Amino acid sequence: MQPPPSDTILLIEDTPSLQMIYKAALKRADYTVETCGTGGEGLAAFRRLRSSVVLLDLMLPDRAGLDVMHEILASAPQTCVIVITANGSINKAVEMMRAGVHEFLVKPFDDQRLLAAIENARRALHHRPKPNEFEASIQVLPPFIGHSAPMLAVYDKIRSVARSMATVFITGDSGTGKELCADAVHQGSARAGGPFVALNCGAIPVDLLESEVFGHLRGSFTGAISDKLGAAAAADGGTLFLDEICEMDLNLQTKLLRFLQTSTITPVGATKPRKVNVRIVCATNRNPLEEVRQGRFREDLYYRLHVVPIHMPPLRDRGDDVNEIAETLVVQMAREEGRDFAGLSPRVRELFRELPWPGNVRQLINVLRNVVVLNDGPLVMPTMLPPDLLVERMRPADTKPAEPHRPALGDLAGRTLAQIERIVIEDTLARHNGSVPKAARELDVSASTLYRKLDAWSKAEAAQ
Known part of the structure; x- marks a missing residue:
């Protein structure tokens, strides 16, 4: 008979100096800790303690951390394993996340980051259903509707990833329910009581996007008449959903990567960063890897965000x-x-x-x-x-859809440049079923440019 799960934190770390630092930080926070220097010692200690939270160094002298993690989760699937890794091993850490690791810490990290990871793990354990309760739960995941095989697979993945701290990357065509998926991940997590903040990166002008994400101080730029709490700070303690993430400006992608690495934000105009505790869920209707190949999306940010992919079927x-x-x-x-x-x-x-x-x-x-x-x-x-x-x-299956009427060049004669621009934009939107991001890609402009023009035309017509 196996012993019940223990509150003792098991630390498996082969570097004595780091072992001492981590243990001291945890003890100051009133945690009970047992340390081991090899994978073999760690597994023996785990079989004896059945620790509910394990801190596991990725590089061990006697065996791979991935093998140790597999053995721990095979015997106790409810265990929260937090991987400790160096910067050069992030790809391996991502692989471990997909295999069931709760979270990973990139060296070097401070005491606050370590304690936040432990607290998140303990909170997740508190909200996890017992295995028999989980198996008895209904197959359909509210607020979704549908029992098809592709959606049942999506529900299972949402249930699995919701309990972890892993970043979720949702892909799928426009209108498939990517925001519903993000909200379901939030509602199934230990952060369900915190805020769920959604931000559409393609609907905000590039010059305002940094302020929308990280906030700004009064007077930091023209028009900043008061302090503004950005989406990252508003989501503190909850989930930040970044929709149309591939529309984000490259310069802001750099700042987002730093935010993910440090869990700190610096509002526009501020001199001191502040810590926030948020989980990132992002989505796009593009192929993110193709965006990386085309140089429109940072490769390091892609690997940082693309930990657990969920594809929403059409x-x-x-x-x-x-x-x-x-x-x-x-x-x-x-x-x-x-x-x-x-x-x-x-x-x-x-x-x-x-x-x-x-x-x-x-x-x-x-x-x-x-x-x-x-x-x-x-x-x-x-x-x-x-x-x-x-x-x-x-329409027969082999017949292409009839294209909307596009004015011939002669039809454009006598029109103003603004009128011609509107004709071209509206025609492109019609051919893409109203999808602004797809139309923007064809026209080689940012989606925010099209959103601004559509809004201006709508206001002008309302005023007439």
Whole structure:
């Protein structure tokens, strides 16, 4: 019979001087610590103590830290293993994170960083369900809807990673639910009681993005009329979600990397940094590795962030999830709009399964809202669907979608440069189903530039 988990922290570190420093810092914080200098000694001590938290040096004299970690987690999967690594071994640490390590500390680190890692691990242990409770939990993870195999795999990965401190990198097409995924990671973590702060890096002008992330002091630049708390500070004790991370300016990527390494921020105009305790979750609808190859995303930042990847599948690959989502939403929307809808007709269910849904769940929501606002139930019928959706369904598979009308050069004669610019931008957006980041890439401008122009046009039309 195995002994119960112990509160004694097991430190496996082969350098005597570092062993003394770490042990002294932990003892000052009233932790009980046992130290070992080799992997073999560490495993023997773990079998005796069953420590719930293990500090494990990656480089040991007798065996690889990865092997030691595997043996610990194989015998006690609930153990929080915190890896200690040097800068040159970050890639190996990332591999260990994916294999189940709770967190890693990059040398050199101070006492505050060490104690924060221990506290995070203990908090995570407190929130972890017992194995039998976890197995009995429902398969679907709120607020998601759907039981398809790709989504069940996503739910399992969210449940696993939520309990750790690992950085999560979410990829997927626009409208697949990347922010829902980030929020689910937050809600399933020990930080659920803290703030969840979401920041869209592609929707903020480059010259304001640093201030939005790290904050600023009054008078630090023109227009800074008061102190501003940045997203990183606002997320202290919780989760910071950086959406469209690949849209971030390269200069700010450098500062973000430093923030990840030191857990400190320096607001614009400030002279002293301040410590914050946040977990980073980021997302993009691009291929991040391709962005690295093209020189638009720092390689070291990529490896720092891309610890546990989660890919959100497109709606067309989720089988009957589209109908499960649609029937749930149409009832909710009918209640909001005072309509009488109970579900979808069999023909609509068939149509929904066959449609490509380029805009994914976001497109489905818009279609259903249109139906509910303009019609009444009790079932959604094919005649209620927007005509362009039916055209998309009836188009032969080998026929390319008809492109929106693009003015010939003669059509542009007599127009102002501003009018021509708007025609080109709106045409590009139409061909990309309204995706600003994709249109921005084709036009070779930043997404924030397009967002500013769209906002200006909207305000001008509202004022007329």
